[in-house]
Each structure stands twice: as structure tokens, then as C-alpha cells.
Amino acid sequence: QTVVTQEPSFSVSPGGTVTLTCGLTSGSVSTGYYPSWYQQTPGQAPRTLIYSTNIRSSGVPDRFSGSILANKAALTITGAQADDESDYYCLLYMGDGIYVFGTGTKVTVL
């Protein structure tokens, strides 16, 4: 069974930069998996941040950026703000109608 791995947690200082990654237990993540990223705060529905590796969803600040780094999808927050404190999930399209979410990363801004 495919497992999509993310760091369990990250801490970043206000104004700092953090890069979250999204990898596969077997194989490399490429643009062909159409990686997307979602932000979720407790009790709320997910919010779409990035799709197709690096395209920001409408209304998403440009401090959020997506890329492929070292065979993983990556989400970078540059100039972190207090309201960026959330859980972040990646999603990969595996083909044949199948999607898999990553395990999620909890980001703390302090």
C-alpha cells in the first residue's frame, strides 16, 4: 500500500522560512503526481493552497510556494506569519482514479 510521508511537525519563527516535504516510501515524487497542498486549522475544512506542484490557488498569499525538491514535493512558507500555524497536507494523484493524502505536518509559529 502506498504511503505518502510528511514530517510530523515543524516550528518556525515569525518571519522565518520553512519547507515541508511530501515523499513516497517507494519511489520519487514528480510533477506527474500533480502534487497539491492543503492547509487546515482545527475544526475547519481544508483550504487549497497549491496545485499541480507550484500553482497557487486563488487568494493564496505569495509567501506560499510549491516545488519538487530532491524527489519530493515541497511547500515553502517564506516570511511565516502567526496565522500560518496550521496542519498542512499534501495530496498525490496516483493514476487510475486513485488519490493519496500525506500524513500531514503540524506547523507551529513561535
Added chain:
Amino acid sequence: EVQLLESGGGLVQPGGSLRLSCAASGFTFNNYVMSWVRQTPGRGLEWVSVISPSGDSTYYAASVRGRLTISRDNTKNTLYLQVNSLRAEDTAVYYCARRCRSDWFYFDYWGQGTLVTVSS
């Protein structure tokens, strides 16, 4: 404005069944792939199922295949998820989500979710 409103959640005994609904508005429902995603308490998101715009094609996560059935009624702009043989591990918030219209394979709008609790 795109809106997705889930309903049908609640407390159900192990082995029971539920049908979840997602009422869609603000877009042409029968043009879009739709999906269900669930989140167990305190844990991560799990993709569950997806259905084509016409309803002819459906796909499921391996963990739920055979017990969950996704369907849609395009005349009512409503997405459904039939959940049978419920287990404790099915306890979760169930979200419906719209997949983007292009072939970029991501979910662009989400409902607020409906909570299913499986307990005796």
C-alpha cells in the same frame, strides 16, 4: 458562490449503515468530478472515493472498497456516500470535495463536513 453542504452524519452502532449527502450549489454540478474525504478525530485526511461527472465511473481507496458506495443524482445536484458494515475506525468527519475541472487532479472546494460516530 460554490457551496457544498454535507448531511446525514450521526451516531450509529457497529455493523450499521448510513447514507451521507452533499448538496451542491453555485456551479454546474454535472460538469465536475466529485469526491469524499474523511478525517478521523485527531488524525489526518484520508481520500475515500471519487465519481465521474456522469456517475458512470467510481473509484475507491483500498481501505474502504466493498463497504462504501459513492453515487450522485445530477437532477438534484447531490452527491451521496452509502456506508455499510460500519466499524469503529469509520468514525470520522466526512467531507465532500469538488475536483477541479481541468486535469490537474486536485480538490478546489470543500464542504464543512458531517461527523459519523460509530459506537455501541
